[in-house]
Amino acid sequence: MAKVRLEDVARLAGVSMKTVSNVVREHPNVSEKMRSKVQKAIDELGYRPNVLGRRLATGRSGMLALAFSDVSLPYFAELARAFTVEAGRRGYLLLLEQTDGTLEGERAVIETSEAGLVDGIIFQPTTMSSLEIAQHREDVPLVMLGEVPAPLSVDRVMIDNVEAAEAATAHLVRSGRQRIGFVGHEETHLSSTSSQRLMGYQQGLERAGLAVDMSLIIPSRSISAKDAAVAVGKALDGGVRFDGFLCRDDLAAIGTLRALQERGLEVPGDVAITGWDDISLASLTYPSLTTVAADTTALVVRALDLLEERIEGYVGLGRHELVPYSLVVRESAP
Amino acid sequence: MAKVRLEDVARLAGVSMKTVSNVVREHPNVSEKMRSKVQKAIDELGYRPNVLGRRLATGRSGMLALAFSDVSLPYFAELARAFTVEAGRRGYLLLLEQTDGTLEGERAVIETSEAGLVDGIIFQPTTMSSLEIAQHREDVPLVMLGEVPAPLSVDRVMIDNVEAAEAATAHLVRSGRQRIGFVGHEETHLSSTSSQRLMGYQQGLERAGLAVDMSLIIPSRSISAKDAAVAVGKALDGGVRFDGFLCRDDLAAIGTLRALQERGLEVPGDVAITGWDDISLASLTYPSLTTVAADTTALVVRALDLLEERIEGYVGLGRHELVPYSLVVRESAP
DNA sequence: GGGATAATTTACAGCGCTGTAATCTTCTTG
DNA sequence: CAAGAAGATTACAGCGCTGTAAATTATCCC
Numbered sequence: 001m002a003k004v005r006l007e008d009v010a011r012l013a014g015v016s017m018k019t020v021s022n023v024v025r026e027h028p029n030v031s032e033k034m035r036s037k038v039q040k041a042i043d044e045l046g047y048r049p050n051v052l053g054r055r056l057a058t059g060r061s062g063m064l065a066l067a068f069s070d071v072s073l074p075y076f077a078e079l080a081r082a083f084t085v086e087a088g089r090r091g092y093l094l095l096l097e098q099t100d101g102t103l104e105g106e107r108a109v110i111e112t113s114e115a116g117l118v119d120g121i122i123f124q125p126t127t128m129s130s131l132e133i134a135q136h137r138e139d140v141p142l143v144m145l146g147e148v149p150a151p152l153s154v155d156r157v158m159i160d161n162v163e164a165a166e167a168a169t170a171h172l173v174r175s176g177r178q179r180i181g182f183v184g185h186e187e188t189h190l191s192s193t194s195s196q197r198l199m200g201y202q203q204g205l206e207r208a209g210l211a212v213d214m215s216l217i218i219p220s221r222s223i224s225a226k227d228a229a230v231a232v233g234k235a236l237d238g239g240v241r242f243d244g245f246l247c248r249d250d251l252a253a254i255g256t257l258r259a260l261q262e263r264g265l266e267v268p269g270d271v272a273i274t275g276w277d278d279i280s281l282a283s284l285t286y287p288s289l290t291t292v293a294a295d296t297t298a299l300v301v302r303a304l305d306l307l308e309e310r311i312e313g314y315v316g317l318g319r320h321e322l323v324p325y326s327l328v329v330r331e332s333a334p
Numbered sequence: 335m336a337k338v339r340l341e342d343v344a345r346l347a348g349v350s351m352k353t354v355s356n357v358v359r360e361h362p363n364v365s366e367k368m369r370s371k372v373q374k375a376i377d378e379l380g381y382r383p384n385v386l387g388r389r390l391a392t393g394r395s396g397m398l399a400l401a402f403s404d405v406s407l408p409y410f411a412e413l414a415r416a417f418t419v420e421a422g423r424r425g426y427l428l429l430l431e432q433t434d435g436t437l438e439g440e441r442a443v444i445e446t447s448e449a450g451l452v453d454g455i456i457f458q459p460t461t462m463s464s465l466e467i468a469q470h471r472e473d474v475p476l477v478m479l480g481e482v483p484a485p486l487s488v489d490r491v492m493i494d495n496v497e498a499a500e501a502a503t504a505h506l507v508r509s510g511r512q513r514i515g516f517v518g519h520e521e522t523h524l525s526s527t528s529s530q531r532l533m534g535y536q537q538g539l540e541r542a543g544l545a546v547d548m549s550l551i552i553p554s555r556s557i558s559a560k561d562a563a564v565a566v567g568k569a570l571d572g573g574v575r576f577d578g579f580l581c582r583d584d585l586a587a588i589g590t591l592r593a594l595q596e597r598g599l600e601v602p603g604d605v606a607i608t609g610w611d612d613i614s615l616a617s618l619t620y621p622s623l624t625t626v627a628a629d630t631t632a633l634v635v636r637a638l639d640l641l642e643e644r645i646e647g648y649v650g651l652g653r654h655e656l657v658p659y660s661l662v663v664r665e666s667a668p
Numbered sequence: 669g670g671g672a673t674a675a676t677t678t679a680c681a682g683c684g685c686t687g688t689a690a691t692c693t694t695c696t697t698g
Numbered sequence: 699c700a701a702g703a704a705g706a707t708t709a710c711a712g713c714g715c716t717g718t719a720a721a722t723t724a725t726c727c728c
Contacts, residue, residue: 003450003473005684016708021686029706050450053684056390056713063429070415072614077411081404084432093451095397096430098418115385116337116714117427139337225618254618261620280406281615284559284588286595339714350678355716363676365724387714390683450684 004047013041024049061119064092064307067109068124068145069101073223074279075249076124079145082300083122090304092119101126101223113140120307124148126191141310143303147192154318155306159294159325161193165200166207167327168274168292169246173208175333177244177272180205181216181235184228184252194248197276201246215240220252228255236263242271244333250275250282253289257332272333287331298323338381347375358383395453398426398641401443402458402479403435407557408613409583410458413479416634417456424638426453435460435557447474454641458482460525475644477637481526488652489640493628493659495527499534500541501661502608502626503580507542509667511578511606514539515550515569518562518586528582531610535580549574554586562589570597576605578667584609584616587623591666606667621665632657 006024010017015038022030023038041047055061066083068076084094095118099105106128113121113136120141125133125148134151136142143155150156172180182201185194202212218235221227228251236242236259247253253275260271267273267287275282278293302321340358344351349372356364357372375381389395400417402410418428429452433439440462447455447470454475459467459482468485470476477489484490506514516535519528536546552569555561562585570576570593581587587609594605601607601621609616612627636655 003684006686007684017684018686018709019707022707025686031706034706048445048448048450050684052386052390052395052450053713054686056386056715057684057686059713061386071405071418072408072412072415074406074408074411074615077408077414078406080411080414080430081406081432084405084430093446094430096414096418096428098415111382112427114382116382116387117385225615229618254615258618258620281408281559281588284563284592285619286592337714340716341714351714352679352716353677356677359716365676368677384714387683388716390685390714391716393683 003050004045006047006049006053009038009041009045009047012045013038060311061117062092063095063118065095065097065109065113065118065121065123067097067099067106067121069099069105069126071096071098073251074281075277078279079296079300082296083304086300086304090308099126103127107132110136113142120311122303122307126193127189141307143307143310145299145303147196149192150318150320152318155310155320156318157299157303157306157321157323159299160322161196162200162203164276164292164325164327165197165246166204167200168276168290169201169204170208171290171327171329172244172246172272172274172333173204173210175244175268175272178210179213179216179242180210180244180246181218181232181240181242182246182248183218183232183256184220184223184248185217186223187219187221197246197248204246216242220248220255223249223251225251225255225258228252229259230255232256232259233262236260236265244272245274247273247275250277250279250289250291253291253332254281254285257285257287257289267332268334274327274333278328282328283330285332290330290333291328293326293328295324295326337384338379340381340383340387343372343375343379343381346379347372394645395451396426397429397452399429399431399443399447399452399455399457401431401433401440401455403433403439403460405430405432407585408615409611412613413630413634416630417638420634420638424642433460437461441466444470447476454645456637456641460527461523475641477641477644479633479637481530483526484652484654486652489644489654490652491633491637491640491655491657493633494656495530496534496537498610498626498659498661499531499580500538501534502610502624503535503538504542505624505661505663506578506580506606506608506667507538507544509578509602509606512544513547513550513576514544514578514580515552515566515574515576516580516582517552517566517590518554518557518582519551520557521553521555531580531582538580550576554582554589557583557585559585559589559592562586563593564589566590566593567596570594570599578606579608581607581609584611584613584623584625586610587625587666588615588619591619591621591623601666602668608661608667612662616662617664619666624664624667625662627660627662629658629660 006017006020010020020038071077087094097109106125122143124145130149130151144150218231220231245256253273275289275291278291282289282291340351340354344354354372405411421428431443440459456477458479464483464485478484552565554565579590587607609623609625612625616623616625
């Protein structure tokens with residue numbers, strides 16, 4: 001079956017192309033008579049509008065790009081799901097782009113976004129500088145996610161990482177922990193995410209009158225459970241004692257948990273652990289993880305709200321919004 | 335800065351649009367003189383080709399859709415990552431579609447694919463019937479993934495689930511397990527995936543001379559670690575004894591692990607567990623999971639090979655291919 | 669150096685659709 | 699019942715690009 005075009009339908013129905021177009025798009029000013037006549041032709045021919053043609057004509061592609069480092073990280077996977085669903089509800093399709101957290105990858109995202117393929121882009125950078133982000137073509141609406149400093153001109157949605165980290169630290173302190181470690185940040189090139197969480201950790205300790213002990217701060221070769229396990233294991237084997245861990249994210253927490261259990265330490269008996277992100281597996285480890293949970297729904301909704309406003313033509317300084325978070329208390333740090 | 339079109343570049347460089355187009359696409363027959371002249375104009379204007387225009391003209395969108403139930407499931411997230419990367423290597427962008435495993439969702443995928451937006455689609459259905467899949471418009475190349483029976487006309491890549499399940503079962507038997515349970519299939523509307531794995535489980539038991547005991551077969555309310563944990567917990571609390579579990583997937587295995595640990599049972603001492611998918615966290619649970627690992631790279635590469643061949647115009651009966659798998663032996667079932 | 673061949677470059681028609689503006693109907697209302 | 703308003707329909711240009719085929723220029727060989 002050759003492809004059916006708008007024109008074919010118009011010819012069969014004996015009306016103009018525009019009328020068919022109006023019927024297809026449910027334009028209000030179409031008489032019932034026309035509508036049914038055209039609909040009949042559409043059904044008969046099995047016509048499907050070609051999205052590309054429409055998009056060229058309207059200048060809207062109906063697609064959004066979602067760009068972050070790596071979907072295989074559970075937090076991003078869950079974020080991707082939430083965005084796909086909500087974007088779908090708003091009539092957009094989602095293009096997935098991964099940057100691997102590299103500068104090249106992030107630049108590629110910006111490039112792609114300029115090719116007119118997508119109407120807007122939701123971007124969680126890891127390394128790109130705020131300056132460079134600000135220089136992207138202004139005609140492509142962009143909303144940032146995450147902790148990288150946002151240029152004044154760009155919208156951004158995040159949670160207050162410093163505050164949340166401080167709250168989690170306070171929670172550990174409250175349960176009597178004194179030697180609280182921090183695990184999972186990068187060994188070099190600290191990301192903004194890690195640095196804000198570290199800052200909150202430090203504040204939390206200081207506010208509790210505890211000294212920051214550098215030997216308790218354990219970086220990880222990569223953002224993964226495996227490397228966190230290795231790093232924590234090495235520290236433990238090196239004789240460092242901990243009674244609590246503020247982990248940069250749930251993956252680090254899972255790695256930490258394993259490193260402790262391998263060595264016969266009890267969680268939370270000997271050591272308490274908090275994670276970050278509240279990935280769905282966080283409630284299924286044993287013990288389950290106490291973790292910082294961003295209000296993902298709010299995050300997604302606000303990000304898309306801001307993006308749609310930009311797409312509708314809003315101009316103005318970047319709006320920098322915070323969405324709520326909560327500390328979900330589970331077994332690993334009651 | 336208003337958008338720059340091909341025509342603007344052509345005018346500035348004093349050449350035809352087609353020549354600019356040729357330069358942009360690195361067409362071989364362009365003289366060096368022309369190339370540099372045009373390139374200069376391109377740089378001066380900051381021209382970026384508009385992908386939509388190109389695609390309308392060539393009839394190729396350069397996009398592929400990847401459709402499955404839910405990216406937030408780790409296996410799919412990891413699959414999505416592999417596909418994005420490999421598709422990117424081949425010059426395609428990936429559109430993510432989620433079906434939630436519902437018939438509606440799966441139909442929507444087929445619909446979208448017909449709108450000419452994507453050049454092809456990689457689709458892992460859960461419930462759609464082979465007949466209905468076969469009826470999709472033939473002009474949209476489609477490659478199936480997974481265990482749903484594939485129509486004769488459609489390409490499909492999978493691993494031999496029955497054989498793999500049998501192998502995993504045999505592995506459990508070999509370590510002396512006698513009361514091996516199966517966990518994680520649907521309570522009603524068994525998916526093809528579950529049913530094939532159950533079949534392999536049954537074969538494995540029978541071949542070892544063990545009887546199939548229905549009380550050891552534990553369905554789960556949903557494909558999730560949480561529901562698997564609940565289901566297994568209920569069985570254990572109901573007095574059913576197990577010394578091994580073949581789990582439908584790693585999530586079920588994680589849930590099972592937790593259910594056992596909560597009740598003070600040792601893994602693998604009292605009970606051995608195998609999972610399926612080898613998600614990245616499988617090596618970081620404690621104990622780590624023995625699991626069936628599909629050769630994802632091969633899967634992705636073959637799926638894209640087949641799809642590209644279809645896009646290039648290959649017609650012919652559906653090719654049904656198997657890719658290798660292996661049983662990764664870790665702590666949960668040594 | 670002339671004719672033939674190969675290499676470049678160009679003009680132009682679309683790809684499939686929608687916006688605009690113009691035209692034609694139908695409906696109100698004094 | 700006619701004039702004007704409102705509603706429905708249409709013709710057509712054009713979104714930004716590339717394929718085709720024709721036109722032009724360069725290259726080759728005896």
